[in-house]
Amino acid sequence: xxxxxxxxxxxxxxxxxxxxxxxxxxxxxxxxxxxxxxxxxxxxxxxxxxxxxxxxxxxxxxxxxxxxxxxxxxxxxxxxxxxxxxxxxxxxxxxxxxxxxxxxxxxxxxxxxxxxxxxxxxxxxxxxxxxxxxxxxxxxxxxxxxxxxxxxxxxxxxxxxxxxxxxxxxxxxxxxxxxxxxxxxxxxxxxxxxxxxxxxxxxxxxxxxxxxxxxxxxxxxxxxxxxxxxxxxxxxxxxxxxxxxxxxxxxxxxxxxxxxxxxxxxxxxxxxxxxxxxxxxxxxxxxxxxxxxxxxxxxxxxxxxxxxxxxxxxxxxxxxxxxxxxxxx
Amino acid sequence: xxxxxxxxxxxxxxxxxxxxxxxxxxxxxxxxxxxxxxxxxxxxxxxxxxxxxxxxxxxxxxxxxxxxxxxxxxxxxxxxxxxxxxxxxxxxxxxxxxxxxxxxxxxxxxxxxxxxxxxxxxxxxxxxxxxxxxxxxxxxxxxxxxxxxxxxxxxxxxxxxxxxxxxxxxxxxxxxxxxxxxxxxxxxxxxxxxxxxxxxxxxxxxxxxxxxxxxxxxxxxxxxxxxxxxxxxxxxxxxxxxxxxxxxxxxxxxxxxxxxxxxxxxxxxxxxxxxxx
Numbered sequence: 001x002x003x004x005x006x007x008x009x010x011x012x013x014x015x016x017x018x019x020x021x022x023x024x025x026x027x028x029x030x031x032x033x034x035x036x037x038x039x040x041x042x043x044x045x046x047x048x049x050x051x052x053x054x055x056x057x058x059x060x061x062x063x064x065x066x067x068x069x070x071x072x073x074x075x076x077x078x079x080x081x082x083x084x085x086x087x088x089x090x091x092x093x094x095x096x097x098x099x100x101x102x103x104x105x106x107x108x109x110x111x112x113x114x115x116x117x118x119x120x121x122x123x124x125x126x127x128x129x130x131x132x133x134x135x136x137x138x139x140x141x142x143x144x145x146x147x148x149x150x151x152x153x154x155x156x157x158x159x160x161x162x163x164x165x166x167x168x169x170x171x172x173x174x175x176x177x178x179x180x181x182x183x184x185x186x187x188x189x190x191x192x193x194x195x196x197x198x199x200x201x202x203x204x205x206x207x208x209x210x211x212x213x214x215x216x217x218x219x220x221x222x223x224x225x226x227x228x229x230x231x232x233x234x235x236x237x238x239x240x241x242x243x244x245x246x247x248x249x250x251x252x253x254x255x256x257x258x259x260x261x262x263x264x265x266x267x268x269x270x271x272x273x274x275x276x277x278x279x280x281x282x283x284x285x286x287x288x289x290x291x292x293x294x295x296x297x298x299x300x301x302x303x304x305x306x307x308x309x310x311x312x313x314x315x316x317x318x319x320x321x322x323x324x325x326x327x328x329x
Numbered sequence: 330x331x332x333x334x335x336x337x338x339x340x341x342x343x344x345x346x347x348x349x350x351x352x353x354x355x356x357x358x359x360x361x362x363x364x365x366x367x368x369x370x371x372x373x374x375x376x377x378x379x380x381x382x383x384x385x386x387x388x389x390x391x392x393x394x395x396x397x398x399x400x401x402x403x404x405x406x407x408x409x410x411x412x413x414x415x416x417x418x419x420x421x422x423x424x425x426x427x428x429x430x431x432x433x434x435x436x437x438x439x440x441x442x443x444x445x446x447x448x449x450x451x452x453x454x455x456x457x458x459x460x461x462x463x464x465x466x467x468x469x470x471x472x473x474x475x476x477x478x479x480x481x482x483x484x485x486x487x488x489x490x491x492x493x494x495x496x497x498x499x500x501x502x503x504x505x506x507x508x509x510x511x512x513x514x515x516x517x518x519x520x521x522x523x524x525x526x527x528x529x530x531x532x533x534x535x536x537x538x539x540x541x542x543x544x545x546x547x548x549x550x551x552x553x554x555x556x557x558x559x560x561x562x563x564x565x566x567x568x569x570x571x572x573x574x575x576x577x578x579x580x581x582x583x584x585x586x587x588x589x590x591x592x593x594x595x596x597x598x599x600x601x602x603x604x605x606x
Contacts, residue, residue: 045562052560052584055332068563076579081554083564085410088379090556094563097579241379270379293557294372294382296335296426 026310026317027303029063031285032184032209032262034145036118038063039318040275040303043266043287044122044148044188045069045094046239047299049108050115056296060116063303066212066287067108069124069150072134074100078155084221084230089240089268090290091219093155093233096124101137113143120186123177124150126161132176139181148264149177149208152190152215154237164189164215167202178207186264188212191243191250197257210262212287213254214247240290244268248277255282255322270298272305279306279318280325333559334358335426340417341399346485347478349449350415351388351403354423360397363387364432365457366527366550366588369402370558372424373413383410384555384583386453386527387428400427403452403481429558430587433457433525433548439465441519443545444490445508445536446472447528451481453550457525458489467491469519471511473532477502492519508532509539516543523547526591534601537591547591553582560584568595 027038042053044066050059059065077097084091098104104121112119121138125131131149138144151164151173163169164187174187187203189196191214200211216237221230229235247267255263265278266287275286291298306318315321338354345351359369370382383404391399406415417423433453436442442461444454451472458468468490474480475498483502487493494511495503504511509532515521526536527550540547553565566579567586570593577595580586597603 048561048563056559077563077566080564080566082566083554083556083562085381090381092556092562092564097563097566290556293559293562294380296557296559296561 039285043289046289064118089242091236093236136180171206174206184209241268252281366433367428369427388452450528473508
């Protein structure tokens with residue numbers, strides 16, 4: 001038996017290598033005014049700073065690289081163990097380890113620019129002011145095409161830093177970032193709220209050009225033999241296929257309530273069919289996260305598979321998909 | 330040294346020694362590039378469950394007509410991933426990414442080397458010994474475990490180096506005690522100038538301390554929980570002294586390690602004591 005990356009049967013939708021992933025293809029999309037060759041991005045925190053993947057993937061050929069979140073000062077992150085596998089997914093508590101915005105601009109960004117990658121820089125901060133300072137520094141770099149404002153990392157010391165749990169706090173950060181940065185801004189939100197649409201409305205009203213849905217879900221796992229949490233940080237963010245139905249629901253809810261707002265969907269995308277689910281319910285693009293840990297070429301393979309899906313469905317372009325979705329029976 | 334590749338490998342066989350399994354897979358590209366201390370990220374399971382890769386150090390490289398053709402790695406069954414690996418039979422396929430990480434660095438000139446392994450941490454020392462002996466080095470192998478059944482391949486270990494010393498915590502095989510009890514005498518008798526070690530972190534801390542006390546260089550291959558093996562998840566970090574004195578930074582073991590200078594790891598930060606007591 002042949003193994004695919006899910007360890008099962010061969011992927012049913014497999015386009016010839018490279019098919020549809022370059023040139024004026026049915027996969028090209030416009031994301032907040034930025035033209036991308038495919039709607040499949042590398043998700044923040046799951047692609048390092050891009051350099052690590054350069055031996056596996058042509059960085060210029062993928063939709064965009066969303067960088068690991070960058071903060072004003074370097075961050076060491078959490079103690080180990082930082083990860084544990086869970087059913088159909090994993091928990092992580094990395095704690096936003098990153099070299100800080102100056103080192104990022106001096107070392108990591110030039111590499112991505114040289115490689116021809118379209119860069120979405122992920123911004124994180126402990127206050128609206130800090131977000132604004134990082135955003136201003138990043139937006140001054142021509143290689144940064146978009147900013148993704150990480151309002152929702154669960155691996156922070158205080159829940160108060162998860163700005164996306166409070167519409168007003170989230171809006172305040174977006175207002176500050178928008179006034180500091182002259183590039184389009186995506187607000188990355190969490191599903192760990194009662195009313196996601198309310199948070200989405202608040203950040204769009206504050207100036208967000210688009211949304212990234214969703215971040216990891218706050219979770220916890222216990223080693224029963226050692227009677228301890230499996231993560232040193234006790235709790236962590238759940239990712240992988242386990243959260244995909246939650247993410248699809250979130251994208252559908254927000255896209256339905258706020259038509260026309262660009263959404264980058266992320267949460268457990270492993271195959272082209274997974275990506276198609278999100279595009280059908282209204283996402284403009286998808287970001288592949290945890291799957292890149294298993295298959296370094298997952299971002300490319302999902303895009304190639306999506307081209308095959310469009311052909312099989314007789315759909316001309318990826319942008320046609322939301323209109324073809326049939327809610328109800 | 331070429332970069333890592335992903336190969337869908339045919340399983341050639343599965344062996345068993347004590348609590349450890351060893352899988353041999355046909356992987357010519359991985360085998361050709363593999364050096365001791367590097368590891369493979371193996372995707373277990375043939376069901377439809379999403380699983381992460383598991384990291385295992387390269388135990389041995391097999392040749393066919395003089396060309397590297399196969400790799401072996403060893404594991405103990407600890408959870409669903411290693412259960413799935415233990416169930417693999419000859420002829421089945423396995424998805425392998427490797428070789429990953431940086432290997433052990435050989436000494437510049439032939440010298441006496443002490444190789445110290447704890448449990449199945451001894452696995453990469455088999456390949457390391459081959460590399461070192463091919464360079465004219467003397468190799469003394471010291472392996473330890475809690476009990477005899479947790480010793481890694483004790484029967485085959487005798488032929489790995491120029492000498493073999495075994496310790497067990499309970500005395501059920503070899504000398505009663507831990508590997509560091511045996512290190513000073515072995516270093517003194519062979520005139521060893523470099524220690525290579527792989528095993529649990531607490532053992533590595535003690536080995537690094539013993540090597541430092543004896544004034545010999547020490548390279549350790551560390552083990553940390555890992556999700557990707559390719560440097561993108563930032564899970565498998567260890568604190569390293571590097572650069573400014575007394576200042577540590579978190580280094581990814583998958584791409585900067587897993588082999589580190591034993592004196593560079595901030596053992597105290599890991600709760601494993603100071604290098605010099």
